[in-house]
Amino acid sequence: MTQPLAHPPKAQPGERIAVVSPSFAAPGFAPAVHEQAMRRLRGLTGLEPVEYPTTRELGASPEDRARDLNAAFADPRIRAVFATVGGEDQVTVIGHLDAAAVRADPKPFLGYSDNTNLHQWLWANGVASFHGGSTQVHLGPGPTVDEVHTASLRAALLTGGRLEITEPGESEDVGVDWQDPRALTDFGEREPVVADDDGGGPGASPWRWAGPERSVTGRTWGGNLEVLQWVLAAGRGPADVAALRGGVLLLETSEEMPSATDVRRMLRVLGERGILGEVAAVLAARPPVSDFDVRPDAEERARLRRAQADVMVETVHRYNPDAAVCVGVPFGHTRPQWILPHGGEMTVDGVEKRVWAEFG
Secondary structure (H helix, E strand, O other): OOOOOEOOOOOOOOOEEEEEOOOOOHHHHOHHHHHHHHHHHHHHHOOEEEEOOOOOOOOOOHHHHHHHHHHHHHOOOEEEEEEOOOOOOHHHOHHHOOHHHHHHOOOOEEEOHHHHHHHHHHHHOOEOEEEEOOHHHHHOOOOOOOHHHHHHHHHHHHHOOEEEEOOOOEEEOOOOOOOOHHHHOOOOOOEEOOOOOOOOOOOOOOOEEEOOOOEEEEEEEEEEHHHHHHHHHOOOOOOOHHHHOOOEEEEEOOOOOOOHHHHHHHHHHHHHOOHHHHOOEEEEEOOOOOOOOOOOOHHHHHHHHHHHHHHHHHHHHHHOOOOEEEEEEOOOOOEOOOOEEEOOEEEEEOOOOEEEEEOO
């Protein structure tokens, strides 16, 4: 890969972390969940959260949200930036951001979903980041913060190091409604994660593995599949896809639950753009297939996940038969969630059926 990327230094306990809402201001919609998230963020990291004018402001303009981001990136007292949640209009914020401030003082940025816009903007400006994390989804709700999320949160913000990305063994597509008081004490409906039906028998990997049985180590790029379409349509993708050569493509789908057909069509865009042909491995997240209104039975949920996994494997290998593919890793819209490096190094080992991430 030829694109040079700065890896921001870690924060130290007692320093400040900006808590921002570049998309939807979820703290303004569900303040009790937000307040619990801030207490847990302090307790888990020792960092002091700093809110900005639009952190809780529902309906804030793109210009005002960008102003807060610019202030956070420019303030030398702020040592990391954390998005409260995703949304659907961050693409309108990117054009108002100040690249000079980010380049002058790179800081770890954490977020996923619509924050794929920011990850791509940071990449274009030479700064690595971390895909995953949401104060409103992963810190505030439930009786506690999931262990795998805590481990990767601390690694991203404080400690660095190399972690194996493992299967927690259970998963939820959606939590408790934030307006319900039980959101502060209960997880959503979780189900056990079983081995993918790949003929592996007892002890088989819980994830779908396909492609050559080899180990790939490369730099990560990607994010939410739906948002990547907007990024590319806005002309904000990699200027030269050769910068992705030999890397690991991260892909996850949102709570809007695109069908397998839609996923195939979106992947084709990446294929025709040349992205699938350049990477050496593809890591795809476990997709959500239910929400508050749509809850298929267990058999149908499993079928929907298999259908999306089939499409991932088939479409990637249409454009790149040599790519190692792993589908089902919990780093997207299901919970528990791993935070992963974006622009950092990961190992996708198709021989041992294991995945590792370097947190800098």
